[in-house]
Amino acid sequence: MTEFKLIYWPMAGRGEYIRLMLVLAGKDWQEVNDPTEVVKLTKGGQTPGFPAYAPPVLVHNGSLTISQTPSIQEYLAGLFGMLPESAAEVAVARSLNLTMHDFILEGNLNYHMKDFHADYLDQKEYTEPFIKEFCDKRLFLFFDYFDRALKQNEGEYMFAGLTYVDVTLYHLMCVVKSDQFCDWTKITQKFPKLCQHWQRMDANEKIKQYKISEKMKYKLQGYSFM
Protein backbone atom coordinates (compact mmCIF):
# COMPACT_ATOMS: atom_id res chain seq x y z
CA MET A 1 0.00 0.00 0.00
CA THR A 2 1.25 3.49 -0.82
CA GLU A 3 2.01 5.54 2.24
CA PHE A 4 0.97 8.85 0.68
CA LYS A 5 -1.81 9.33 -1.84
CA LEU A 6 -2.62 12.78 -3.17
CA ILE A 7 -6.04 13.39 -4.67
CA TYR A 8 -5.95 16.47 -6.87
CA TRP A 9 -6.90 17.79 -10.30
CA PRO A 10 -4.46 17.29 -13.19
CA MET A 11 -2.66 20.57 -12.54
CA ALA A 12 -0.04 22.11 -10.24
CA GLY A 13 -2.51 24.27 -8.28
CA ARG A 14 -2.75 23.81 -4.54
CA GLY A 15 -1.49 20.26 -4.95
CA GLU A 16 2.01 21.57 -5.60
CA TYR A 17 2.39 22.84 -2.03
CA ILE A 18 1.91 19.24 -0.87
CA ARG A 19 4.06 17.68 -3.60
CA LEU A 20 7.01 19.94 -2.76
CA MET A 21 6.88 18.89 0.88
CA LEU A 22 6.96 15.23 -0.14
CA VAL A 23 9.86 16.00 -2.48
CA LEU A 24 11.86 17.74 0.25
CA ALA A 25 11.20 14.86 2.64
CA GLY A 26 12.45 12.40 0.02
CA LYS A 27 9.10 10.53 -0.03
CA ASP A 28 7.40 8.96 -3.00
CA TRP A 29 3.65 9.26 -3.43
CA GLN A 30 0.78 8.23 -5.65
CA GLU A 31 -1.74 10.54 -7.24
CA VAL A 32 -5.36 10.38 -8.30
CA ASN A 33 -5.78 13.08 -10.96
CA ASP A 34 -8.60 11.82 -13.11
CA PRO A 35 -11.40 14.41 -12.60
CA THR A 36 -14.16 11.75 -12.43
CA GLU A 37 -12.23 9.87 -9.76
CA VAL A 38 -11.42 13.08 -7.88
CA VAL A 39 -15.11 13.99 -7.73
CA LYS A 40 -16.10 10.47 -6.71
CA LEU A 41 -13.62 10.51 -3.84
CA THR A 42 -14.40 14.01 -2.59
CA LYS A 43 -17.98 15.09 -3.32
CA GLY A 44 -18.96 11.43 -3.63
CA GLY A 45 -17.65 10.76 -0.14
CA GLN A 46 -15.54 7.76 -1.10
CA THR A 47 -12.34 8.53 0.77
CA PRO A 48 -11.52 6.34 3.77
CA GLY A 49 -12.11 7.80 7.25
CA PHE A 50 -13.25 11.38 7.70
CA PRO A 51 -14.85 12.81 4.54
CA ALA A 52 -13.15 15.52 2.48
CA TYR A 53 -14.92 18.35 0.67
CA ALA A 54 -12.48 19.77 -1.88
CA PRO A 55 -9.12 18.72 -3.29
CA PRO A 56 -6.25 18.63 -2.50
CA VAL A 57 -6.80 15.64 -0.23
CA LEU A 58 -4.12 13.49 1.32
CA VAL A 59 -4.73 9.87 2.26
CA HIS A 60 -2.05 8.58 4.63
CA ASN A 61 -1.50 4.84 5.01
CA GLY A 62 -4.80 4.11 3.30
CA SER A 63 -6.91 5.13 6.28
CA LEU A 64 -6.39 8.75 7.31
CA THR A 65 -7.96 11.38 5.06
CA ILE A 66 -6.98 15.04 5.45
CA SER A 67 -8.18 17.97 3.37
CA GLN A 68 -7.49 21.73 3.40
CA THR A 69 -3.99 22.50 2.09
CA PRO A 70 -2.73 24.25 5.26
CA SER A 71 -3.96 21.35 7.38
CA ILE A 72 -2.28 18.76 5.16
CA GLN A 73 0.91 20.83 5.20
CA GLU A 74 0.98 21.08 8.98
CA TYR A 75 0.33 17.35 9.32
CA LEU A 76 3.16 16.47 6.93
CA ALA A 77 5.42 19.03 8.58
CA GLY A 78 4.93 17.15 11.87
CA LEU A 79 5.90 13.87 10.20
CA PHE A 80 8.87 15.31 8.30
CA GLY A 81 10.43 17.55 10.97
CA MET A 82 9.33 20.70 9.15
CA LEU A 83 7.63 22.47 12.05
CA PRO A 84 9.36 25.18 14.07
CA GLU A 85 10.48 24.15 17.56
CA SER A 86 8.15 25.71 20.12
CA ALA A 87 4.35 25.57 20.40
CA ALA A 88 4.31 29.37 20.13
CA GLU A 89 6.28 29.25 16.89
CA VAL A 90 4.01 26.52 15.55
CA ALA A 91 1.07 28.90 16.05
CA VAL A 92 2.96 31.79 14.45
CA ALA A 93 3.89 29.53 11.53
CA ARG A 94 0.21 28.64 11.11
CA SER A 95 -0.73 32.35 11.03
CA LEU A 96 1.89 33.02 8.39
CA ASN A 97 0.88 30.03 6.31
CA LEU A 98 -2.81 30.92 6.49
CA THR A 99 -2.01 34.47 5.39
CA MET A 100 -0.13 33.06 2.40
CA HIS A 101 -3.17 30.96 1.60
CA ASP A 102 -5.36 34.09 1.88
CA PHE A 103 -3.08 35.60 -0.75
CA ILE A 104 -3.46 32.56 -2.99
CA LEU A 105 -7.25 32.59 -2.66
CA GLU A 106 -7.56 36.33 -3.23
CA GLY A 107 -5.24 36.18 -6.23
CA ASN A 108 -7.24 33.33 -7.70
CA LEU A 109 -10.57 35.08 -7.11
CA ASN A 110 -9.44 38.03 -9.19
CA TYR A 111 -9.09 35.69 -12.15
CA HIS A 112 -12.72 34.67 -11.81
CA MET A 113 -14.46 37.96 -11.08
CA LYS A 114 -17.30 37.36 -13.49
CA ASP A 115 -17.99 33.72 -12.75
CA PHE A 116 -16.07 31.87 -10.05
CA HIS A 117 -16.93 28.51 -11.60
CA ALA A 118 -15.97 29.41 -15.15
CA ASP A 119 -12.53 29.18 -16.69
CA TYR A 120 -10.42 32.35 -16.62
CA LEU A 121 -9.90 32.05 -20.37
CA ASP A 122 -13.65 32.56 -20.84
CA GLN A 123 -13.70 35.79 -18.83
CA LYS A 124 -10.32 37.28 -19.74
CA GLU A 125 -11.40 40.77 -20.74
CA TYR A 126 -13.75 41.25 -17.83
CA THR A 127 -11.27 40.15 -15.19
CA GLU A 128 -8.15 41.88 -16.48
CA PRO A 129 -8.60 45.19 -14.59
CA PHE A 130 -9.22 43.30 -11.33
CA ILE A 131 -6.12 41.15 -11.81
CA LYS A 132 -3.96 44.17 -12.64
CA GLU A 133 -5.23 46.01 -9.58
CA PHE A 134 -4.43 42.99 -7.42
CA CYS A 135 -0.94 42.56 -8.89
CA ASP A 136 -0.13 46.27 -8.61
CA LYS A 137 -1.51 46.94 -5.14
CA ARG A 138 -2.69 44.06 -2.93
CA LEU A 139 0.23 41.87 -3.90
CA PHE A 140 2.67 44.46 -2.56
CA LEU A 141 0.83 44.72 0.76
CA PHE A 142 1.02 40.96 1.22
CA PHE A 143 4.64 40.80 0.09
CA ASP A 144 5.60 43.62 2.40
CA TYR A 145 4.19 41.53 5.24
CA PHE A 146 6.00 38.34 4.12
CA ASP A 147 9.20 40.39 3.87
CA ARG A 148 8.80 41.79 7.38
CA ALA A 149 8.08 38.28 8.66
CA LEU A 150 11.23 36.93 7.00
CA LYS A 151 13.30 39.74 8.50
CA GLN A 152 12.26 38.70 12.03
CA ASN A 153 14.91 36.06 11.76
CA GLU A 154 18.46 36.81 10.64
CA GLY A 155 18.87 33.32 9.26
CA GLU A 156 17.98 31.87 5.91
CA TYR A 157 14.44 30.77 6.64
CA MET A 158 11.32 32.07 8.38
CA PHE A 159 12.31 30.21 11.55
CA ALA A 160 15.58 28.65 12.75
CA GLY A 161 15.46 25.83 10.18
CA LEU A 162 13.49 25.05 7.06
CA THR A 163 9.76 24.68 7.78
CA TYR A 164 6.66 24.09 5.69
CA VAL A 165 6.06 27.84 5.65
CA ASP A 166 9.24 28.26 3.59
CA VAL A 167 7.78 25.80 1.10
CA THR A 168 4.55 27.78 0.82
CA LEU A 169 6.47 31.03 0.37
CA TYR A 170 8.70 29.45 -2.25
CA HIS A 171 5.91 28.03 -4.38
CA LEU A 172 3.73 31.10 -3.97
CA MET A 173 6.62 33.11 -5.40
CA CYS A 174 7.04 30.61 -8.26
CA VAL A 175 3.37 31.24 -9.05
CA VAL A 176 3.86 35.01 -8.96
CA LYS A 177 7.04 34.77 -11.06
CA SER A 178 5.18 32.81 -13.72
CA ASP A 179 2.11 35.03 -13.69
CA GLN A 180 1.60 37.11 -16.80
CA PHE A 181 0.33 40.14 -14.85
CA CYS A 182 2.87 40.26 -12.02
CA ASP A 183 5.97 42.43 -12.34
CA TRP A 184 8.72 40.09 -11.12
CA THR A 185 11.48 42.64 -11.74
CA LYS A 186 9.76 45.21 -9.54
CA ILE A 187 9.20 42.54 -6.88
CA THR A 188 12.87 41.50 -6.87
CA GLN A 189 13.95 45.15 -6.56
CA LYS A 190 11.56 45.90 -3.73
CA PHE A 191 12.01 42.67 -1.77
CA PRO A 192 15.60 41.41 -2.16
CA LYS A 193 15.45 39.25 0.98
CA LEU A 194 12.31 37.47 -0.22
CA CYS A 195 14.01 36.88 -3.54
CA GLN A 196 17.13 35.46 -1.88
CA HIS A 197 14.85 33.09 -0.02
CA TRP A 198 13.23 32.07 -3.31
CA GLN A 199 16.65 31.52 -4.92
CA ARG A 200 17.87 29.46 -1.98
CA MET A 201 14.82 27.19 -2.14
CA ASP A 202 15.02 26.99 -5.92
CA ALA A 203 18.65 25.87 -5.65
CA ASN A 204 17.73 23.03 -3.28
CA GLU A 205 18.99 19.85 -4.94
CA LYS A 206 15.80 17.87 -4.28
CA ILE A 207 13.64 20.61 -5.76
CA LYS A 208 15.96 20.97 -8.73
CA GLN A 209 15.86 17.23 -9.44
CA TYR A 210 12.08 17.13 -9.06
CA LYS A 211 11.65 19.97 -11.52
CA ILE A 212 13.49 18.11 -14.25
CA SER A 213 11.97 14.72 -13.44
CA GLU A 214 8.86 13.00 -14.78
CA LYS A 215 7.43 13.16 -11.29
CA MET A 216 6.67 16.84 -11.92
CA LYS A 217 3.74 16.30 -14.20
CA TYR A 218 2.06 19.67 -14.21
CA LYS A 219 3.69 22.99 -15.02
CA LEU A 220 2.40 26.33 -13.77
CA GLN A 221 -0.27 27.84 -15.97
CA GLY A 222 1.02 31.41 -15.71
CA TYR A 223 -2.43 32.66 -14.80
CA SER A 224 -5.10 32.04 -12.21
CA PHE A 225 -2.57 31.87 -9.34
CA MET A 226 -2.84 28.08 -9.60
Ligand SMILES: N[C@@H](CCC(=O)N[C@@H](CS)C(=O)NCC(=O)O)C(=O)O
Ligand atom coordinates in the same frame (compact mmCIF):
# COMPACT_ATOMS: atom_id res chain seq x y z
N1 LIG B 1 -9.25 26.08 1.41
C1 LIG B 1 -9.08 24.92 0.57
C2 LIG B 1 -9.59 25.26 -0.81
C3 LIG B 1 -9.75 24.03 -1.65
C4 LIG B 1 -10.21 24.39 -3.03
O1 LIG B 1 -10.81 25.43 -3.29
N2 LIG B 1 -9.93 23.49 -3.96
C5 LIG B 1 -10.26 23.73 -5.34
C6 LIG B 1 -9.11 23.30 -6.22
S1 LIG B 1 -7.63 24.17 -5.81
C7 LIG B 1 -11.48 22.91 -5.71
O2 LIG B 1 -11.42 22.04 -6.54
N3 LIG B 1 -12.60 23.21 -5.11
C8 LIG B 1 -13.83 22.49 -5.39
C9 LIG B 1 -14.93 22.98 -4.56
O3 LIG B 1 -14.71 23.92 -3.77
O4 LIG B 1 -16.02 22.43 -4.66
C10 LIG B 1 -7.61 24.48 0.55
O5 LIG B 1 -6.74 25.34 0.82
O6 LIG B 1 -7.30 23.32 0.29
